[in-house]
Amino acid sequence: MNPSATESVLNKSGWAPRAGDAPIDFDLAAREHRPFLMQVAVAATRNVDDAEDVVQEALVRGYKGLRHFRGDCPLRVWLARIVVRVSINHHRSFVRRAKRWVLFGDLEREDSDGRRAAFDAADPAGKVELETLLDVGRGVDALPDEFRIPLLMLAVDGLTIPEIARILEIPEGTVKSRIFYGRKRLKKRLMPSLAVRAER
Amino acid sequence: MTKSCQWVESRLEAYVSDSLTPAERGELDRHASDCAACRSELAAFAEVDALVAEHFRRRLRSASRPVRPMVRPLRPVGVAGASLAAVWIGFAALGPDAVDPDAADKFPAALEAERAKPDPDPELAIPLAEDPLQPQPTPVVRFRVQDAAGYVHTLEDFSGSVLVLGVVDGNAAAAADFEASYARYTSESGLRFLAVPADGVDLGASRFPTMANRASTLMETDPGEFTIISPEGEVHARGSLDNGELPAAIDSGLRLWRDRFPSGP
Numbered sequence: 001m002n003p004s005a006t007e008s009v010l011n012k013s014g015w016a017p018r019a020g021d022a023p024i025d026f027d028l029a030a031r032e033h034r035p036f037l038m039q040v041a042v043a044a045t046r047n048v049d050d051a052e053d054v055v056q057e058a059l060v061r062g063y064k065g066l067r068h069f070r071g072d073c074p075l076r077v078w079l080a081r082i083v084v085r086v087s088i089n090h091h092r093s094f095v096r097r098a099k100r101w102v103l104f105g106d107l108e109r110e111d112s113d114g115r116r117a118a119f120d121a122a123d124p125a126g127k128v129e130l131e132t133l134l135d136v137g138r139g140v141d142a143l144p145d146e147f148r149i150p151l152l153m154l155a156v157d158g159l160t161i162p163e164i165a166r167i168l169e170i171p172e173g174t175v176k177s178r179i180f181y182g183r184k185r186l187k188k189r190l191m192p193s194l195a196v197r198a199e200r
Numbered sequence: 201m202t203k204s205c206q207w208v209e210s211r212l213e214a215y216v217s218d219s220l221t222p223a224e225r226g227e228l229d230r231h232a233s234d235c236a237a238c239r240s241e242l243a244a245f246a247e248v249d250a251l252v253a254e255h256f257r258r259r260l261r262s263a264s265r266p267v268r269p270m271v272r273p274l275r276p277v278g279v280a281g282a283s284l285a286a287v288w289i290g291f292a293a294l295g296p297d298a299v300d301p302d303a304a305d306k307f308p309a310a311l312e313a314e315r316a317k318p319d320p321d322p323e324l325a326i327p328l329a330e331d332p333l334q335p336q337p338t339p340v341v342r343f344r345v346q347d348a349a350g351y352v353h354t355l356e357d358f359s360g361s362v363l364v365l366g367v368v369d370g371n372a373a374a375a376a377d378f379e380a381s382y383a384r385y386t387s388e389s390g391l392r393f394l395a396v397p398a399d400g401v402d403l404g405a406s407r408f409p410t411m412a413n414r415a416s417t418l419m420e421t422d423p424g425e426f427t428i429i430s431p432e433g434e435v436h437a438r439g440s441l442d443n444g445e446l447p448a449a450i451d452s453g454l455r456l457w458r459d460r461f462p463s464g465p
């Protein structure tokens with residue numbers, strides 16, 4: 001795209017880069033961060049089928065709200081915050097969901113909580129029981145957002161606890177506690193099917 | 201002589217979040233090599249982590265699929281023998297809000313379309329101070345309790361302290377656990393304790409502070425569970441009241457409080 005277009009929009013929206021900073025090429029940044037944001041969306045949204053829409057919406061909001069970006073954190077952290085926020089709101093958007101249901105009214109749609117084709121492929125190592133994984137999915141989904149999101153975010157490539165804390169805007173200690181309690185709850189729930197129990 | 205199982209238990213959170221000192225980690229590993237119970241506890245955590253990671257990979261794979269398998273013409277759509285083509289027509293009719301199999305490629309186009317609009321929608325402004333994990337405003341009351349004198353309290357009345365909130369059900373062990381922790385930690389100035397009886401439960405004469413719920417979700421705390429709430433009113437930790445998790449969670453809350461107010465509030 002044309003760089004002067006970026007500049008004019010940025011100026012119109014009141015965002016001025018600091019002296020010496022290159023203006024942000026949002027298209028480029030969006031392309032670069034999209035795979036990362038997609039992972040964050042998968043961690044944050046309860047319905048995996050919404051992840052792509054969530055990223056899309058977050059990027060549009062990020063673009064429109066770029067003047068709010070103060071440069072006090074990396075752009076990818078700022079964008080990831082928006083992804084999390086959009087994910088949570090998306091989940092609550094029953095109207096939107098209901099609309100889809102009507103539109104897909106004559107089609108069968110399977111639930112997104114694992115009872116569908118997501119689990120069709122056997123895991124390559126063949127070590128994990130399908131039933132166990134379905135149970136993991138149900139257990140993770142049963143966790144409240146504040147535990148589920150940091151726990152899943154830990155699985156995002158290269159995402160560390162300090163960065164999760166910055167994205168969620170909560171202290172690192174709180175992130176650790178929430179992840180720990182999420183793990184603990186899952187452990188309790190999954191105990192009957194864990195291999196470690198069988199070894200006892 | 202290695203450390204006790206209780207010592208290990210109190211450091212599990214730090215261990216699994218990789219924030220023990222090397223010396224402590226060494227101690228813990230030494231204990232675990234001699235203690236089957238702790239070893240299997242650690243192995244269970246490792247297994248849960250691996251399962252969560254696998255669950256996440258699968259979700260990611262299914263989220264990234266260009267063609268969504270969840271929309272299938274299992275039943276004929278109106279006419280007999282409706283084909284996959286009918287599904288794609290469905291997609292096309294849904295407009296920009298619909299699942300778009302080529303969303304990734306179409307992104308720049310969507311952005312250009314946004315760009316063409318005259319002024320940013322004020323609704324889309326992003327208030328960055330907002331905590332993304334706090335629920336958006338809804339009619340649901342998260343925390344409202346009433347004391348014996350009839351005064352109603354909200355979370356603000358507990359701000360500045362770490363609140364140990366227990367929702368006590370009919371289980372005597374749960375009440376006993378809460379009472380034991382209250383007795384043990386009652387001198388800690390950063391903590392406040394509050395037990396709320398679950399619906400229909402009569403605590404009788406308890407030896408810890410109690411108040412009645414006033415149609416709130418009690419920070420989404422289920423009967424028989426506790427929630428540790430930070431001085432800012434956010435959920436710090438949760439757990440079950442009757443399985444010994446409470447002291448470790450209170451310790452974690454205390455650490456949080458000391459982080460916040462190194463020299464007292």
Ligand SMILES: [Zn+2]
Pocket residue numbers: 204205208231235236237238239
């Ligand atoms: Zn032990």
